[in-house]
Amino acid sequence: QVQLVESGGGLVQAGGSLRLSCAASGSIFSINAMGWYRQAPGKQRELVASITSGGSTNYADSVKGRFTISRDNAKNTVYLQMNSLKPEDTAVYYCNADLSSRVVFGTYRKDYWGQGTQVTVSS
Numbered sequence: 001q002v003q004l005v006e007s008g009g010g011l012v013q014a015g016g017s018l019r020l021s022c023a024a025s026g027s028i029f030s031i032n033a034m035g036w037y038r039q040a041p042g043k044q045r046e047l048v049a050s051i052t053s054g055g056s057t058n059y060a061d062s063v064k065g066r067f068t069i070s071r072d073n074a075k076n077t078v079y080l081q082m083n084s085l086k087p088e089d090t091a092v093y094y095c096n097a098d099l100s101s102r103v104v105f106g107t108y109r110k111d112y113w114g115q116g117t118q119v120t121v122s123s
Contacts, residue, residue: 002026002112004095009117016121017083022095022114024076027102032109034071034078034098038091038119045094049080063089085121092116 008020024031035050049059049069057069068081078095095114100107 002028002099002101004097004112004114006093006095006114006117009093009119011120011122012085014085014087014121014123016085017081018085018119020080020082020093020095020117020119022078022097024097024099024112028076029100029102029107031073031076032098032100035096036069036078036080037094037096038089039094039116040088040091043091048093050096051078082119085119087121087123089119090121091119093119 003026004022004024006020006022008018010018012018031053033050033052036048037045038048039045047060048063049067051057051069051071066084071078094116097112099112100109
């Protein structure tokens with residue numbers, strides 16, 4: 001059983017900062033890419049940022065220069081540092097991990113999602 005547990009969301013004023021964390025636990029064999037997605041009310045879920053096991057990163061244009069994704073492979077944890085937050089960043093943020101878990105017959109690779117954490121930016 002694999003779980004992704006997020007923390008760090010909350011309410012912040014425009015221009016402020018928040019740091020999200022997501023820790024993966026369970027029978028993990030290896031973790032490939034990890035990322036953060038967000039979904040605002042009435043909108044589709046969108047990719048915010050992703051990072052490969054080797055450290056290569058990818059960002060949505062709307063967050064480039066303001067958000068930084070990083071990961072600690074020893075802790076199976078991914079972080080999202082969010083600076084210069086804007087009201088339009090308000091959304092539920094979800095952690096995602098493409099990982100292989102240990103199963104009886106070997107390993108099994110699939111996408112896992114966290115439960116989501118609310119980020120609200122007031123103007």
